[in-house]
Amino acid sequence: MSAEPLEIYLEEQDIGRSLREDVRAGLTARPKWLPPKWFYDARGSELFEEITRLPEYYPTRAERAVLAERAGEIADCTGAKTLIELGSGSSEKTRLLLDAFTRRGGLGTFVPLDVSVSALRQSTAQIATDYPQLRVRGIVGDFTRQLDRLPTGGRRLVAFLGGTIGNLLPIERVEFLTAMRAALEAGDWLLIGTDLVKDPAVIVPAYDDAAGVTADFNRNVLRVINRELGADFDPEAFDHVAAWDPEQEWIEMRLRARRPMRVRVLDLDVEFAAGEELRTEISAKFRPERIRAELAASGFVTEHFWTDPGGLFGVSLARAD
Structure with a gap:
């Protein structure tokens, strides 16, 4: 397709x-x-x-290690019909999720959102070729402004990876998570990557x-x-x-x-x-209790929190309450 x-x-x-x-x-x-x-x-x-x-640069490797280990569990836990990725770029790590959902069955649509038309056009074409069973809908938008444009219907999983949430100031994080919850229905899911507090020498x-x-x-x-x-x-x-x-x-x-x-x-x-x-x-950089509290304050319940073997990077799976 x-x-x-x-x-x-x-x-x-x-x-x-x-x-x-x-x-x-x-x-x-x-x-x-x-x-x-x-x-x-x-x-x-x-x-x-x-x-x-x-x-x-440890964050990419550490997050990939978490997803490689937990992608199947994420697919089973969420049972998502639509996977949405914010700030998708090349969608490289997302392929771990797509592979897991393909093995499980049930995922029908992949929706990457990015500000770059050229990057999105290239990545959606490649994803559509590699996963012909999926409907691939690329959205050119800013995740801080266009969350109301996300597709509705079916159980959704939104992936916000790479620790990108850490680039937002605290008040901006509150605004983003609040808008994210408003864009989702109860029972939808948010998968979010956060770099963890550790020795500054690392x-x-x-x-x-x-x-x-x-x-x-x-x-x-x-x-x-x-x-x-x-x-x-x-x-x-x-x-x-x-x-x-x-x-x-x-x-x-x-x-x-x-x-x-x-x-x-x-x-x-x-x-x-x-x-x-x-x-x-x-x-x-986050402590586990901090990201859990920020998610809870915005209407999400953290069902799972995983780290890589070195404890460098965290991935939270939260459900819209």
Whole structure:
């Protein structure tokens, strides 16, 4: 069965407007910030895939280990008819779930949601070829804004993997989980991956690898702004910084200006002092009781919580109450 035409709820003009709004808000704030979603143009996506293969970057391997062990249990427990994946990218880890559901039988539809038309078109075509029994409906949308566009009917399982929820600030997590629960019916399921609190000596190198791939990925947000908004950032004039915040229990990625500079972007002249930092990402790490409490506060009951053998990464299976 071939993939259905993409359902597009996020047009190019929407993306451009969102970028302009974020850049204006972030670069006029004190301290300055930019949201991490703007890392991911074609080059940024390639760099992130490279990061996931680095020896220092444990989250992808650890989460894959959990899914490889528990996918059959997830399929049996949920009995889902529709599998929805948020921020799907290449859907690589989701194939572990698709394989398990294929063995079990009963899954009829796979719905990946992503902001990238090109990535989604490629991944849905490949999934449709490899799983011909499935109806494949790709949705172009932003998981923070378009959850009301998710298909209804049948028992649904929403997969939100990769620890991406950690990129949201606490208030944003509350808003996301609340909207997620509103989009589901009682008895539907949420499978969510969360990186766990551990020794910072393990966490920090995952965001500051020896080969400098993450540094290049971090600077890519400036290249995106240059290309899309006609800005004149010099990406090489910024150092990559990865810092652990023990109070918030999250890692922060920042770009630190090596020298004083003035950047023209939109109608702004943005001043950077030498040593001034621009925050580009947070990645929160969780304790099991914290993610369970946040899910419960939004109307979910955690039925299972699994970790990899090293206890590095957690996967929660929660039911909409």
